[in-house]
Structure formats: C-alpha cells, structure tokens
Amino acid sequence: MTRKLLLISDRADDATFLVEASAVTRAELDIVPSATSAIEKIAQNDYIAVFVDVTKLSQLREFEFEVQKRFGLFSDRIQPNFIHFISEKDLSENRDSILSPLFGNFYQRPTEAVSEAGKLYGRFVVASEKMATHDLSHFLNEEGIGHKIVQKVQLTNTDQKQEAVEAVRQYLIAAKVPARVSNLIANSVDELLMNAMFDAPTDEFGKPLYSSTLRSHSRPLEGKEQVTMQVGFDGFYFGISVADGFGSIDRSRILNHISASYREKDYTVRAGQAGAGLGVATIFNSGGSLIYHCEAGKKTEATLLYRAYASYRDFKSQFKFFSAKFYV
C-alpha cells in the first residue's frame, strides 16, 4: 500500500518543507489548500501524517469543525498523534492550538535552512511510525558524518542522576559544543531524569509514589523504576532520551506546563516538592525539539534533539518542534 502524507496549507514554503520530509519518509505527498477540501481525502486514504497550517485561529477552528462534522473529534480515524500543526508563531504564542483536542505535534514554520529542517522532520515522522521499536537512533541521520553513535545507560539509583548529567555535559564539551549550550542541555537532562525518577512512578491505582519526596533523597531504582537514558550524536544533531517503565504522564498536565507562563504572574513556591511544571518549562525553553512518547501503563520516553552550532545565538534560533504522542 502506498504510504502518504497530507498537507493542508496554501503556502509554497510549507510545500517546500514537506517535499523534503516526504522524500525522507518515502511517502507520497498530497496537498490541499483548506480543511474543507481535505476531509474527503482523509476519509479515503490512510495518511501516516496530516499537516495543518494553523497560523490563524480561523484555520484551526475550520479544521476542528470539519473533523468533528465528518468523523468526530475523538474518532480513531484521525488521531492527534498523526496530526502536525504548523504555525508562523512559536508554540508559546499558540495556546489555542495546544488546547485543541486534535493537538499532537507542532512546529514553527522555519524561515531559514528549510530543506534541512524538512529532512529532520521527515526522520521524526519515520521514527514515530516505528513506535514499537522506538529508539533514539531513528531520530539521527544515517547520512550524518558517516556514522551515528548512541550510548545507552541504565540508572539503578537516584544518586546516579548527577553523575549521568555530568557525563552528558562532558560528552558535549568533548564534541566541541560551547560551554553555555552544554550547560543548558545538561540542565534539561537533569529535569528529564528527575521526572522519570520521582514523578513517573505510580502505584497500581495511578497514585504518584514519590512526587512529594525530596529530590535529594537517595533511593534504589528497581524493576519498573529503573530509568534508561540514551545519548546520541550524528555529527549534526544531538539526541538524548530518558525512559521510565510507567507510562503515567498526563497529557493535559504536560500541555498545561508547556503553555504555562511565569512571566505574567508571580511564581509561588509551594511547600511540597510535587509538580514538574517548572522543570518541563525549563526543558521546553532550552532551545531544541522535545518529544514525549507515552504508552499508558508501559513507558514514557522523553527525547530532546538539538542541532549542534558553534554559536549560542544560532543554537537558540534553530528549527525546533514539539510532540506529545499518547497511546492507550
């Protein structure tokens, strides 16, 4: 069966981006200008990904309306995991998109290096398809500098967190990544590991086991509580993934944390340690792409992807995307 992508946009730059992505995915690309004209195509084809320009709120609402009318917003026919929102604005300025029941993946339309960004996104779409064999190496480029290196580490005690974070920092510095960038990435890894060690573990009823435990508390990580970290580099992109064995992450909480702003109102420090909001915001603001993959009750894998740049300024303005895929 022919694998296909669908783009709902009337913009030439969106088409350019997706031509690159579709070449990587080896899928055909259908392009339609509006949601109205897209809906019959969606009904008749099994698209592996549907891309929608939602720069204007009216475009988002039109898409939601057409999906609701034809299939229902919560239909299996069109799931958020396979929908990719495109916008001219950054995700932090797209609260309506985040709150949409159809939100699953998002990227800000790149204005530079469109071809390279399209190829990266193509690799992401391919990696998403290989859900059952999810692995960091899927995100990295086979054609990089001739090879890609992926290292896997199993953490068996919370004490190992700082050591693991420092190891990532040293790995980056050894790869000639600027110190500022290395520290920034190390901080994101710190947050991901803390989430996996303290926020992910739940009991059989889904009640968090350690979310109120002091993060300085030492605890062995046994069985499902073991945390797996992968670090990879293909010469252009760094990838870091952290996986836990619970799959307990809550979709609406994560999306709320992503869209939370601590700029407008004062941040209140709560007495307990619970709540990963600030940590998630830290990760999201670190400059790279962030991908959550959650299989309910089985595992959550959070992946960070960063393009290596010699300049911090270039690093911060790199093309990035956000994805939150949830599988019941």
Place this chain on the structure above:
Amino acid sequence: MLTVNKQQTERGMMVDLNGTIEENVNFEQLIGAFQGDLTVKCRGITRINSVGVKTWMRYFQNLKMQGKNFKFIECPQPIIEQLNMISNFACGGEVVSILLPFSCLKCQNEFVANLQTAELKVNNLQIPNVKCEKTECGARFDDDPDEYLYFLED
C-alpha cells in the same frame, strides 16, 4: 555542587557562588548568619535546575520577609534565564550587574562583559560595542538582545 566563599565586611556580607544549584543545595547552611546587607556574586553559577530554583526563591523570599536587604551582582546566563522566565525570581533583591555573552567574529572566542543594569537602562537596553579580549577585533552579542534583557524592560 555549589561552593560558597564568604567575606564579612562592616557594611555586610559578600558571598561568591560557584557551581550548580540543585536539590542538594542548602543556602541556610552554606551562607549562614550575616550582619548588614547581603551581596550575592553569581558569576560562577553554571546551571540551576527547577528544584534549585525553588530552593533559591524560598531562601531569598525568607530573607525579604525578615527585612534583609540583598542584591545580585555579575549574574550569568543561567540566572538571566530564570530572571526572564520567572517574574519574581529576584525576590525583591536588586540585580545590580549582569554578564553579557559575546563571541569574536574572527577567532570565535567566547567571553562575557560585566555591565551595570542601571547603565543598560540609561542606554535604552542597547548592547554596547565590545572588542574581543584576544584579537581586539569586533565581537557579536551571542544571544537575542530582546530576550536576554527582557527582565529589565519596564
């Protein structure tokens, strides 16, 4: 790990923070009791995680409630990131000076320039022209000026 060098003078205490602010940091223990005002030199802080942010805010909010005066000098990027992300991160303390990151256009050397926030405000948050320490040639501000100085906007 965070190390603290302390210097008590007649006017107050100066603490020089170096390293990472994370879950094992206890400011009450590291800084201890002091007389007069507190000046926190932040140049050596390499990163701060979310638990470190909470620890920081809890400590300085307590100081504020006790009526203590404190100020921050030579704030590096990790602190600037927090000042820009969290509106009340300074907890009422004055941010006296910040480190501006530059990279040389010729040799790619990365360095920082220490600037008084008052001076930046007087100059409408314009990034000054700075020369590379090594080659004496021009240097580029290595960040987005609007983002980096967001917390200084009125």
